[in-house]
Amino acid sequence: MGDLAAIDRLHLQGKYDEIYDTLVALAGEDGKKSDDVEVLWRLARAHFDKGDEHPDDAKFREAQLRKALALAEQLKESHPDHWSGWKWWALCVSQIGQYVSTKEKIGNAFKIKEHAEQAQKLRPEDATISHVLGRWCYNVANVGWLERKAAQAFFAAPPESSFEEALEWFKKSDELLPTFKPNLLYLGNTYVQLKLKDLAKESYERCLAVEAGASVAHKKVDEEARKALKKL
Numbered sequence: 686m687g688d689l690a691a692i693d694r695l696h697l698q699g700k701y702d703e704i705y706d707t708l709v710a711l712a713g714e715d716g717k718k719s720d721d722v723e724v725l726w727r728l729a730r731a732h733f734d735k736g737d738e739h740p741d742d743a744k745f746r747e748a749q750l751r752k753a754l755a756l757a758e759q760l761k762e763s764h765p766d767h768w769s770g771w772k773w774w775a776l777c778v779s780q781i782g783q784y785v786s787t788k789e790k791i792g793n794a795f796k797i798k799e800h801a802e803q804a805q806k807l808r809p810e811d812a813t814i815s816h817v818l819g820r821w822c823y824n825v826a827n828v829g830w831l832e833r834k835a836a837q838a839f840f841a842a843p844p845e846s847s848f849e850e851a852l853e854w855f856k857k858s859d860e861l862l863p864t865f866k867p868n869l870l871y872l873g874n875t876y877v878q879l880k881l882k883d884l885a886k887e888s889y890e891r892c893l894a895v896e897a898g899a900s901v902a903h904k905k906v907d908e909e910a911r912k913a914l915k916k917l
Contacts, residue, residue, distance in 0.1 A: 689723055699900035701734040716756050726769030729756035733776060737902040747784045753777045768807035768814075775800040775817050794844045797821055812862035816871070819854030822846035823875060848878040864895045866906045873913060882917050889914045 688707070695704050708728045712719035716728050736749030754777040760770030775797050782790045801817045808814060825846040855872040858865060873888035892910045897903040 689727065692727055696730075696734075699898040699903065701731065701738055701900070705731040705735050714752070716759060720763070722760060722764045722767050722769060725756055725760055726767075726773060729753040729760070729769070729773040729777075732756065733773070733780075734902075736780075738900070740902065740905055743784065747781065750777050750781050754781065766807070768804045768811065771800045771804035771807065772811065772814055772817075775804060776813070779817065779820065791843060794821070794825065798844070810861060812858045812865050812868065815854050815858035815861060816865065816868045819851045819858060819868070819871060819875075822851035822854060823848065823871060823878075826851060827878070848875050851875050852879065863891075866892050866895050866897070866903050869895070870906050870910050870913075873910065877913070877917070886914065886917055889917075 688711070692704050692707060695707075704727075708724065708731050712721075712724050712728050716725045719725060719728075730753070732749045732753035736746040736753070739745050739749075753773060757770050757773035757777055760767065761774060762770075764770060778793050778800075779797050782793060785793075798818070798821050801814060801821060804811070805814045805818065823846075825844045826848045852872075852875045855868055855875055858868045859872060862868070869888050869892035873885045873892065876882070876885035876888060889910045893907055893914075897907050
């Protein structure tokens with residue numbers, strides 16, 4: 686467990702390549718060398734983070750997300766009462782939505798929410814899970830008219846939500862982890878949608894005040910927050 690504590694410290698520092706190499710040595714790239722749930726969910730996270738650090742390389746990023754998803758499926762099957770398989774399934778499938786057909790993306794929306802809700806039930810103190818539920822609500826509320834009409838062609842009752850519902854989840858995530866940069870960005874974005882510009886400005890400024898460190902993904906979050914601030 687000492688190794689895992691060290692891995693978690695490295696994660697806070699954004700040293701994702703070092704974490705990845707350590708976990709692959711422990712469990713193998715596909716996790717087949719370990720049946721330890723604590724190792725396997727961290728390996729899923731490592732694949733996810735490795736993909737996230739290459740946002741402009743769609744092929745590489747999707748491949749890493751699918752490796753993380755395979756581990757999440759494995760965790761759901763072997764440890765159904767543990768939060769990690771449900772959480773990482775929801776996270777991976779929501780991001781893979783960028784690379785699949787509209788029909789598959791809409792069909793997965795229901796499953797993403799179900800998985801995130803199960804993860805939240807098993808681990809209510811996890812800020813990332815609350816953020817995932819907020820993102821789900823935000824993305825569904827933000828669907829355009831044409832996409833909504835397309836969804837109706839595939840499903841009698843497409844997913845529905847609102848920016849108000851998204852806000853409640855983002856606020857919950859913020860209570861749990863006030864320095865969570867992506868959540869602060871989306872908190873600001875939601876306030877913009879609700880025409881609460883002063884609160885949006887405060888959220889974006891809080892986002893930029895949190896150190897991005899070595900993380901490429903967090904630096905990208907900062908870029909988005911700066912652009913959003915200029916538009917207010």
